[in-house]
Amino acid sequence: MRPCFPYGEPSARARVRLFCLPYAGGAASSYHPWWQHRDGAVDVVPIQLPGRENRVGEDPATDxxxxxxxLVDVVAGYEPFALFGHSMGALIAYELAGRTAPERLFVSGSVAPGTLTGTGTTYRWPRHEVIAELRRLNGTPAAVLDDDDLLNLLLPRLRADWQVADTYRPSTARVAAPISAFGGTSDPDVPLAGLLAWRKHAEDVRTRVLPGDHFFVDRHTRTLVDLVRADLGMS
Structure with a gap:
């Protein structure tokens, strides 16, 4: 089993494989609740990026x-497949969709690529500002934020992930795949205008807003899985 597939190789029998990419600081385990909802129609396949969990011994990517x-070779050969990414994962999924041929691209908790400048500096922030930002985003347990040992494990990976997002510049204006874009009603970093701007990046774009902040994705697993299935024609 390849380390990028910690929950097993994608099913050859499923009608569609849904490759899931995590948010900054996250890992494949963030999609474990999704994986538990896999079925014969849609096989949920969390992708493990380097530098976390079973790949903790590898250097995390910074570009x-x-x-x-x-990742192109990771998903190659598993057609038909779809891509889902949240926050940083949405940007990765978007670029991957430009290099492959997914049935559909699902992006969540991210403004459209055309609104980004590639000049962010959060990955350079001092430790206390990073911790304050994590508290603001409300996606990291307080027990982690209050434990120096756990933070020492998390922060290098998080800074690398933030560098990935901060320095990203789109390589393509549009993708061939239809897009489903999800946002949270009270996400402080993804206003509705930024979510709607995904309409500039594909011919067919569906936009939905769910209750919650930036991490609404962790609180609406069943709803999101059902919406993904519906958009893939599997409901």
Missing amino acids: LHALVDS
Whole structure:
């Protein structure tokens, strides 16, 4: 079993394989609740990026395009497939969709690529500002934020992931795959205008907003899985 597939190789019998990419600081385990909802129609396949969980001994990526280069061969040969990414994962999925042929691209918790400048600096912030930002985003347990040992494990990976997102510049204006874009009603970093801007990046774009902040994705597993299935024509 390849380390990028910690929950097993994609099913050859499923009608569609849904490759899932995590948010900054996240890992394949963030999609474990999704994986538990896999079935014969849609096989949920969390992808493990380097530098986390079973790949903790590898250096995390710091450049999005180099990371996508490494993922093209990961999904190749598993057609038909779809891509889902949240936050940083949405940007990775978008670039991967430009290099492959997914049935559909699902993006969540991210403004459209055309609104990004590639000049962010959050990955350079001092430790106390990073911790304050994590508290603001409300996606990291307080027990982790209050434990120096756990933070020492998390922060290097998080800084690398933020560098991936901060320095990203789109390599393509549009993708051939239809897009489903999801946002949270109270996400402080993804206003509705930024979500709607995904309409500039594909011919067919569906937009939905669910209750919650930036991490609404962790609180609406069943709803999101059902919406994904519906958009793939599997409901």
